[in-house]
Amino acid sequence: MPEILQLKDLRTYFRADGAVVKAVDGVTYDVQQGETLALVGESGCGKSVSALSVLRLIPSPPGRIEGGEVIFEGKNLLELSNSEIRRVRGGRIGMVFQEPMSSLNPLLTIERQLTEAIRLHLGYTKQQARARTIELLQRVGISDPESQLKRYPHHFSGGMRQRVMIAMALSCEPSLIIADEPTTALDVTVQAQILDLMKQLCRDNDVALLIITHNLGVVARYADRINIMYAGRIIEQGTAREIYRRPSHPYTLGLLRSVPRMDTTRQKKLEPIEGQPPDLAALPPGCHFQPRCRFAIEKCSTDYPNFVDLEGTHRSACWVAEEIAAEAVK
Numbered sequence: 001m002p003e004i005l006q007l008k009d010l011r012t013y014f015r016a017d018g019a020v021v022k023a024v025d026g027v028t029y030d031v032q033q034g035e036t037l038a039l040v041g042e043s044g045c046g047k048s049v050s051a052l053s054v055l056r057l058i059p060s061p062p063g064r065i066e067g068g069e070v071i072f073e074g075k076n077l078l079e080l081s082n083s084e085i086r087r088v089r090g091g092r093i094g095m096v097f098q099e100p101m102s103s104l105n106p107l108l109t110i111e112r113q114l115t116e117a118i119r120l121h122l123g124y125t126k127q128q129a130r131a132r133t134i135e136l137l138q139r140v141g142i143s144d145p146e147s148q149l150k151r152y153p154h155h156f157s158g159g160m161r162q163r164v165m166i167a168m169a170l171s172c173e174p175s176l177i178i179a180d181e182p183t184t185a186l187d188v189t190v191q192a193q194i195l196d197l198m199k200q201l202c203r204d205n206d207v208a209l210l211i212i213t214h215n216l217g218v219v220a221r222y223a224d225r226i227n228i229m230y231a232g233r234i235i236e237q238g239t240a241r242e243i244y245r246r247p248s249h250p251y252t253l254g255l256l257r258s259v260p261r262m263d264t265t266r267q268k269k270l271e272p273i274e275g276q277p278p279d280l281a282a283l284p285p286g287c288h289f290q291p292r293c294r295f296a297i298e299k300c301s302t303d304y305p306n307f308v309d310l311e312g313t314h315r316s317a318c319w320v321a322e323e324i325a326a327e328a329v330k
Contacts, residue, residue, distance in 0.1 A: 010068035025232035038223035091121040094169030111149035159190035231288035238314035248316035
């Protein structure tokens with residue numbers, strides 16, 4: 001499949017009180033047309049910042065995109081003018097943010113918020129935009145959509161607001177949707193409904209989906225490929241099957257072993273990852289995960305590991321990737 005988005009050595013830093021926080025530090029990955037790619041990692045690892053960097057939504061100051069490329073449909077988004085990037089946001093790239101209540105404007109009706117983007121990007125008349133809005137709300141599972149148009153966000157439940165956000169992301173027929181923790185604060189049943197809906201709508205419209213999450217259950221069910229992120233960098237890449245079958249980085253192995261499983265006995269304890277994530281303003285030398293890693297060797301404390309190619313598309317930035325993979329299958 002053709003690549004619709006490519007990040008090449010993307011670096012986004014924040015400066016405050018004389019310190020430089022390397023939130024995204026040399027991230028490289030691609031998203032292919034029509035696929036679902038997951039970006040996985042714990043809070044503070046740089047997942048959301050990398051997504052916001054794609055759309056150039058980093059607040060400046062204190063943040064700044066220091067370098068790299070973001071190639072979308074053949075154009076480097078970092079080189080576009082402000083008017084050109086505004087046509088991409090919400091038009092060619094849709095975004096579903098973490099918390100719909102803070103993403104939707106509480107002072108504007110649902111109709112106003114949906115039709116505004118449609119008229120701006122697609123050039124529809126007011127009547128055409130309204131008809132498109134009704135169609136979108138129906139597609140995302142909101143019953144009697146015509147009667148809902150004049151309602152405000154606070155009239156909807158969390159799950160319904162997230163459906164409105166999905167409708168907004170799809171409204172201008174994008175080729176890529178970025179979903180940043182789309183099920184935050186939703187109960188488990190509603191989470192499944194929202195994710196099933198997004199996957200189905202993207203499949204029906206041949207839209208690529210980038211899901212940002214820390215939920216490995218979401219990844220297992222919905223993602224085609226996975227990027228594991230830690231301390232501002234991608235540390236493991238591969239298909240969902242490759243990474244779940246043979247995790248080859250100690251951080252990935254730790255993530256998987258800290259999640260409850262249905263196929264183990266109740267007596268078997270979870271294995272949490274010891275320690276805390278590093279300070280992104282004072283990263284340790286060598287591998288950033290080394291202070292928390294029980295597989296670390298002397299080289300890990302001095303040299304940052306290069307990617308090791310494993311089977312298929314599977315890659316791991318670890319000096320002992322093969323040993324980790326052998327441990328994982330035990």
